Amino acid sequence: MKRIEQKYATKEVLKELIGKYKTTKTQIAQKWYNICIIPAAFDIETTEEFMYIWTFTILDTTIIGYTWSDFKQLLWTLKQVLGLGKEVKKAAKVLPIFIHNFGNFEWHFLKEEISMTDVFLKGNEEDASALYAVAYNGFLLADSYAVANMSLEKLAKTY
Numbered sequence: 001m002k003r004i005e006q007k008y009a010t011k012e013v014l015k016e017l018i019g020k021y022k023t024t025k026t027q028i029a030q031k032w033y034n035i036c037i038i039p040a041a042f043d044i045e046t047t048e049e050f051m052y053i054w055t056f057t058i059l060d061t062t063i064i065g066y067t068w069s070d071f072k073q074l075l076w077t078l079k080q081v082l083g084l085g086k087e088v089k090k091a092a093k094v095l096p097i098f099i100h101n102f103g104n105f106e107w108h109f110l111k112e113e114i115s116m117t118d119v120f121l122k123g124n125e126e127d128a129s130a131l132y133a134v135a136y137n138g139f140l141l142a143d144s145y146a147v148a149n150m151s152l153e154k155l156a157k158t159y
Contacts, residue, residue: 001060001061001062002060002061002062003061003062003063003064004061004062004063004064005063005064005065006063006064006065006070006071006073006074007070009063009074009077010077011077011080011081014077014078014081015081017058017059017061018038018058018059018081018082021036021037021038022036022037023035023036023037023088023093024037025089025091028132028140029118029120031091031092031118032090032091032092033091033092033093033094033140034088034089034091034092034093034094035094035095035096035140036082036084036093036094036095036096038058038059038082038095039057039058039059040056040057040058040095040096040097040098041056041057041097041098041099041100041144042054042055042056042057042097042098042099042106042141043055043099043100043106044106044109046109051068051109052066053065053066054066054070054071056071056074056097058078068113068114071113072113072114075114075135075136075138075139076136078095078138078139079136079138079139082095082138084136084137084138084139085136085137085138092137092138093138094134094138094139094140095138095139095140096139096140096142097139097140097141097142098142098143098144098147099141099142099143099144100143100144100145100152100155101143101145102130102131102132102141102142102143102144102145102146103121103122103129103130103131103143103145103146104129104145107129107130107133110135110141111130114135114136115135115136116133116134116135116141117133117134117137118132118133118134119132119133119134120132120133122146129143130143131143131146
């Protein structure tokens with residue numbers, strides 16, 4: 001596993017890291033997406049009030065950043081490198097990013113920082129948690145806990 005800081009995750013570095021990949025056309029709710037088959041995950045560490053470090057893992061590389069601005073820059077760069085959000089055969093191209101316990105934790109931080117559409121919530125409006133959301137018309141943020149129904153420890157042992 002390689003680790004790099006976000007400031008070194010340039011277009012060129014990401015292009016070389018990702019290389020060739022496949023996509024698959026999938027319908028989620030009422031929309032069609034061309035899903036990039038590239039493993040990606042996101043996690044944050046926080047105090048009760050703010051995020052102080054984040055990690056984004058894609059393939060075998062973990063990218064580390066410290067501000068929301070850094071994370072937004074990474075997403076913008078990935079969107080350019082992968083051509084995300086573009087319509088291909090009436091389906092937007094997206095990169096799925098799995099976030100463990102997204103709906104109950106990261107969602108509450110991310111919704112204040114990142115533009116999201118097509119949000120699928122469970123629960124009532126006040127206590128709602130997100131199962132998935134599309135960010136910046138190119139990233140499908142999905143709750144891996146809701147999908148797998150197991151802890152990270154068990155998930156790592158199982159897969």
